[in-house]
Amino acid sequence: MIEIKNVFKSFGGNQVLRGVDLTIKKGETMVILGRSGCGKSVMLKLIMGLLRPDSGQIFVNGDEITLFKDSQFNKLRQKFGMLFQAAALFDSMTVDGNVGLALREHTNLSEKEIEKKVAAKLKLVGLSGVEQMKPAELSGGMKKRVGLARAIAMDPEYVLYDEPTTGLDPIMSDVINELIVCLRNTLSITSIAVTHDIVSAYKIADRIAMLYEGKIIFVGTPEEVKRTDNPVVRQFVEGSSQGPIETL
């Protein structure tokens, strides 16, 4: 379980998070909705310890990670996988190098076992025979899938998705959504996805949270989101330029 309590974060004079409270239960997929630049990705980076909050607390499995030293994060991060918005594959490595990197660094598996595991993870995301390709040779959708295979290579407890469908065509977006649902069902992974793609959110979420003006203003199931009369959520879901959300 992940608990975020009254977290504040600013960059220079820009106060991005202004007291975020959110709980993600074990085994669920929580989708965080919000406009571009509202601080969704910052929340993921705070959970991973890539950024430190200005104040507030974050608990993972009961441990307050906001008190962790840098060296303690590496142990925690082995429980996590993260899919980046642009996949963030290592250009200088092959697909096999990317997916197998954590296995080579953190386990005592033989090279043969690692290759087998890499192939299995790639198969799980619908790719095979691409192990020796470089990221530059892959399409956008393939990059995301390799990124996903890399994120789940160590069989993590948690997977964080940063805009998993951004930049993909609708069909490839649906493939990625199906994969996220499949991973939750088959591997019982607890997931947090940040997105502004409503279709994706409805498909993958157990619960949806709305981040607006630095705070979580709504949490509910996809059905509750569809029925809500919260004007901010309504405007966002309907994609309307008219409403309480300022468009400038």
Place this chain on the structure above:
Amino acid sequence: MSKIPFAHTPENVFRLVGRKTIAFFEDVGGLAVMIKEMLWGLPKAVTRFHLIIEQMHAMGVNSLPLVALVSIFTGAVTAVQAVYQISDYVPIRYLGTMVGKAVMIELAPVLTALVVAGRVGAGIAAELGTMKVTEQIDALQTLALDPVEYLVTPRFIAGVLMLPILTVFADAIAVAGGMGISAATLHVPPHTFINGMRSFFKSMDLFSGLFKAFVFGGIISIIGCYQGFKTYGGAEGVGRSTTKAVVLASVLILISDYIVATILFG
């Protein structure tokens, strides 16, 4: 109406000086922290030997043609100018002494370092800078890997090992260049040139140059990595970091050259 350049009000000048001073101390502090983390990563680097070999290849083997080209002309021009400078009061048989000492103590280590700073230092800053702006460094951290340990330490080890090796090549090629041009145009046969070199050779000449190269190798890799890690702002930021890495490394090479020379010969 366009602004008049350099028309700072006193308040702006103070602000500018203050900002530059803070940035300077931030850089000094940031570099110190990175060097500390890099040194902590040295034991772990042994287990990632393949990364060191990759970097040694990129820094050393791939720089060799350029270093050879610079060295051969350095040796040649040193010989030509030495004859012009000494011919009135030193016998020409000591031409090899002058060329050998100038090349080994100063020219080969410094010019090799400047060439490598331009080629490799820029490459490191551009590669790590691109990794930074495309979130690849964040991705390394999410895989529970320390970016300094994984990216900086192998480059540092490769730098301090390969610069002295490149300098040995540069010494040999520059001396060969000087000897060749002496034989071809200055009427100094090779055996006279070599005898001149041998008669006043001290092992300190060679080792002082190699020690300088060791220091320069560390500077090039550390500055390249630091500027790469500091990159922000997309392609423009990568370009900015690359330029800074080359300029700063070149300046530090020349400053450290003076410091090392003062320690060894002062």
